[in-house]
Amino acid sequence: MSGKNKITREEALSYHLEPTPGKFEITPTTPMTTQRDLSLAYSPGVAVPVEAIAENPETAYDYTVKGNMVAVISNGSAILGLGNLGALASKPVMEGKAVLFKKFADVNAVDIELDTMEADEIIKAVKLMEPTFGGINLEDIKAPECFIIEQALKEQMDIPVFHDDQHGTAVICAAGLLNALEISGKKIEDCKIVLNGAGAAGIACLELIKTMGARNENCIMCDTKGVIYKGRTEGMNQWKSAHAIETTARTLEDAMEGADVFLGVSAKGAVTQDMVKSMADNPVIFAMANPDPEITPEEAHEVREDAIVATGRSDYPNQVNNVLGFPYLFRGALDIHARAINDEMKIACAEALAKLAREDVPDEVAMAYGRKLSFGRDYIIPTPFDPRLIHVIPPAVAKAGMETGVARRPIIDMEAYVHSLRARMDPTATILQSIHARARKAQARMIFAEGDDLRVLRAAVQYQRSGTGTSIVVGRENEVRENLESAGLGDAFRELTVVNAANTKHLDAYRDFLYKRLQRQGVDREDAYKMAARDRHVFAALMLVHGHGDALVTGVTRKSAHVLERINKVVDATSESGAVGITAVLNKGKIVLLGDTLVHEWPDENDLADIATAGAGVARSLGLDPRVAFCSFSTFGYPVSERSQKMHVAPQVLDARGADFEYDGEMAVDVALNASVMKKYDFCRLSGPANILVMPARHSASISIKLLQEMGGATVIGPILTGVEHPIQVCSTTATVSDIVNMAALAACSAK
Ligand SMILES: NC(=O)C1=CN([C@@H]2O[C@H](COP(=O)(O)OP(=O)(O)OC[C@H]3O[C@@H](n4cnc5c(N)ncnc54)[C@H](OP(=O)(O)O)[C@@H]3O)[C@@H](O)[C@H]2O)C=CC1
Ligand SMILES: CC(=O)C(=O)O
Numbered sequence: 019m020s021g022k023n024k025i026t027r028e029e030a031l032s033y034h035l036e037p038t039p040g041k042f043e044i045t046p047t048t049p050m051t052t053q054r055d056l057s058l059a060y061s062p063g064v065a066v067p068v069e070a071i072a073e074n075p076e077t078a079y080d081y082t083v084k085g086n087m088v089a090v091i092s093n094g095s096a097i098l099g100l101g102n103l104g105a106l107a108s109k110p111v112m113e114g115k116a117v118l119f120k121k122f123a124d125v126n127a128v129d130i131e132l133d134t135m136e137a138d139e140i141i142k143a144v145k146l147m148e149p150t151f152g153g154i155n156l157e158d159i160k161a162p163e164c165f166i167i168e169q170a171l172k173e174q175m176d177i178p179v180f181h182d183d184q185h186g187t188a189v190i191c192a193a194g195l196l197n198a199l200e201i202s203g204k205k206i207e208d209c210k211i212v213l214n215g216a217g218a219a220g221i222a223c224l225e226l227i228k229t230m231g232a233r234n235e236n237c238i239m240c241d242t243k244g245v246i247y248k249g250r251t252e253g254m255n256q257w258k259s260a261h262a263i264e265t266t267a268r269t270l271e272d273a274m275e276g277a278d279v280f281l282g283v284s285a286k287g288a289v290t291q292d293m294v295k296s297m298a299d300n301p302v303i304f305a306m307a308n309p310d311p312e313i314t315p316e317e318a319h320e321v322r323e324d325a326i327v328a329t330g331r332s333d334y335p336n337q338v339n340n341v342l343g344f345p346y347l348f349r350g351a352l353d354i355h356a357r358a359i360n361d362e363m364k365i366a367c368a369e370a371l372a373k374l375a376r377e378d379v380p381d382e383v384a385m386a387y388g389r390k391l392s393f394g395r396d397y398i399i400p401t402p403f404d405p406r407l408i409h410v411i412p413p414a415v416a417k418a419g420m421e422t423g424v425a426r427r428p429i430i431d432m433e434a435y436v437h438s439l440r441a442r443m444d445p446t447a448t449i450l451q452s453i454h455a456r457a458r459k460a461q462a463r464m465i466f467a468e469g470d471d472l473r474v475l476r477a478a479v480q481y482q483r484s485g486t487g488t489s490i491v492v493g494r495e496n497e498v499r500e501n502l503e504s505a506g507l508g509d510a511f512r513e514l515t516v517v518n519a520a521n522t523k524h525l526d527a528y529r530d531f532l533y534k535r536l537q538r539q540g541v542d543r544e545d546a547y548k549m550a551a552r553d554r555h556v557f558a559a560l561m562l563v564h565g566h567g568d569a570l571v572t573g574v575t576r577k578s579a580h581v582l583e584r585i586n587k588v589v590d591a592t593s594e595s596g597a598v599g600i601t602a603v604l605n606k607g608k609i610v611l612l613g614d615t616l617v618h619e620w621p622d623e624n625d626l627a628d629i630a631t632a633g634a635g636v637a638r639s640l641g642l643d644p645r646v647a648f649c650s651f652s653t654f655g656y657p658v659s660e661r662s663q664k665m666h667v668a669p670q671v672l673d674a675r676g677a678d679f680e681y682d683g684e685m686a687v688d689v690a691l692n693a694s695v696m697k698k699y700d701f702c703r704l705s706g707p708a709n710i711l712v713m714p715a716r717h718s719a720s721i722s723i724k725l726l727q728e729m730g731g732a733t734v735i736g737p738i739l740t741g742v743e744h745p746i747q748v749c750s751t752t753a754t755v756s757d758i759v760n761m762a763a764l765a766a767c768s769a770k
């Protein structure tokens with residue numbers, strides 16, 4: 019695969035293999051722990067909603083998951099641009115679409131692969147599934163069968179049926195084109211438009227663009243046989259015929275001459291640089307074939323600097339991909355219990371997307387992409403991780419649906435609806451995206467201290483191959499090579515820099531530095547020398563302080579207390595020197611920071627105030643407004659206990675310091691995190707649930723994190739080591755490859 023972020027075959031396969039095969043699982047939302055739960059969820063209790071639904075079918079939206087459940091259906095006949103590889107092979111794409119539905123719009127989706135090429139069989143199978151779902155997303159079914167299937171199902175079904183490759187693509191393409199033409203200063207009705215690929219996506223894109231004002235005689239459609247002209251007989255069907263025009267052009271090359279717009283939904287490499295050269299001024303090129311575009315942005319820009327280029331991929335600017343549409347179209351449709359997704363809803367989606375890209379981009383989005391995005395040639399359409407999409411697009415879609423009579427249950431309070439959509443947003447992706455984007459900007463040389471650990475090596479390879487920076491691995495060359503080979507990453511050995519005491523020319527400097535630092539701490543010269551050469555945490559920290567790397571990640575092979583003690587031989591990372599460990603816990607769409615999870619064993623009230631301040635700093639760096647709760651088993655002085663006294667006093671320390679963030683305490687965790695419990699204490703100074711929990715001691719902090727991780731399935735990032743002069747992050751011994759990569763990215767964010 020090409021592109022800036024090199025993805026290897028091995029990485030793609032292991033992403034799908036681990037931690038369990040595939041990309042999602044199904045989780046219950048109601049308790050199922052007691053005899054009573056069983057009686058309610060199953061027999062006899064379940065009989066009650068059964069009878070209610072039999073009496074009034076609309077109540078299925080109240081008593082079952084139907085109203086938030088979409089089927090992603092394919093027969094694998096046009097998997098991306100890979101062609102007909104069959105139903106089973108399409109499963110990774112369909113599982114992927116299901117995950118995108120969930121992650122971007124909190125829509126539950128399951129993939130259903132139907133092993134048939136017969137349109138009638140698909141129509142029958144899908145129609146029979148109507149009771150189960152609130153909507154049907156058809157995916158990667160080739161033309162022309164897809165037109166017949168969608169049309170029949172729309173007529174027969176009373177829920178939205180939407181072929182994503184047709185309308186999802188058309189909507190995004192239209193949104194992008196509106197903006198691209200505004201930038202190039204052209205009017206759609208004057209543009210000469212060439213569309214390559216007369217299939218599902220192509221026909222739908224051209225139809226929508228003509229509805230928006232493009233003139234029939236100005237649009238040339240091509241397929242594998244070349245231009246679709248009036249009178250052509252080969253490889254035709256009624257849908258292509260509808261777009262056939264009188265023209266002397268016969269090949270794509272002929273068609274491209276003087277064209278203002280090229281839209282590609284065909285196949286990799288279909289467009290040449292010569293074709294691009296022959297286009298009009300400020301040409302718009304949407305090379306949307308996946309996974310590889312018709313022409314890469316580099317190739318297009320090489321011959322035409324004035325081109326506005328978009329692709330379907332996420333590793334270039336301007337991603338014109340239906341991922342920007344289907345999650346939000348269905349969110350809006352489901353929320354009004356829609357009977358269909360009609361043209362007005364699609365156009366509302368396209369207009370809302372186009373408008374969003376022209377608006378000022380909030381800092382949180384800029385932070386997620388590591389650069390300020392502003393409407394222009396490299397930003398014609400919002401980016402998929404834009405957190406505004408979830409609360410801007412579905413209301414526009416829902417409103418259009420309500421106005422055109424497809425809503426079974428219209429939304430009364432739009433403002434409350436927008437608010438509820440915001441709450442559906444899972445901040446995890448935005449936050450991680452932001453960390454990685456800032457890391458990529460820093461381009462830090464990352465020292466991975468534990469080159470004998472396979473997870474570390476895989477993380478080092480990922481860090482470098484993803485373009486985040488350069489990986490320096492501390493380890494023996496032979497061992498590193500063998501380990502990489504065993505992981506199928508043999509070719510990565512040449513890419514990584516492997517450093518050890520035997521091959522560095524700086525060992526003498528490292529030794530002298532260490533001896534000088536430790537000579538008054540009872541360490542003699544020989545021991546210091548040995549430590550410098552033999553202890554990889556020490557060796558790696560020495561590299562860092564000498565500027566032979568920009569940041570350091572370690573801790574995967576030994577307990578963090580041991581690692582920290584070793585690192586302290588070289589740099590000051592103690593409670594006395596201001597170091598604090600803050601751990602981010604992400605779960606169910608919420609993020610909470612806990613501290614101190616690494617450095618302070620038993621903090622006093624002054625230390626607690628320091629921890630709160632460090633936590634506030636981390637929160638701000640993640641784009642959050644800090645709200646600190648000093649946690650205890652007691653709340654605002656009751657029950658009185660010697661153990662909670664310091665938690666009671668810590669806010670007063672911050673008062674005296676004039677801290678510039680919200681804090682209060684002491685309080686129990688339910689008061690801190692649950693707005694309705696907090697309300698009982700109307701004098702509480704927090705304006706909302708806390709997002710930083712300062713814990714009484716390291717043990718309570720650590721116990722809480724591990725409980726949340728093990729029992730609640732939370733994602734944990736950290737402990738994030740702050741207050742240390744050099745960027746060092748200490749992973750846990752249970753860290754996965756992606757945990758290590760996240761920690762490396764965090765370290766890179768604070769690299770100078
Ligand atoms: N960025 C996005 O969001 C999306 C991108 N796509 C991409 O669009 C492409 C087509 O998908 P889809 O419409 O579902 O598939 P279909 O199978 O329905 O249609 C494919 C069409 O492309 C034509 N075609 C194939 N190769 C070439 C070529 N080298 N030159 C000219 N025409 C060609 C075919 O011609 P013929 O009729 O002669 O066989 C056919 O008309 C895929 O690459 C897909 O990844 C699709 C949906 C969304
Ligand atoms: C993006 C998409 O749906 C496709 O390429 O088929």
Ligand SMILES: [Mg+2]
Pocket residue numbers: 098157158182183
């Ligand atoms: Mg598709």
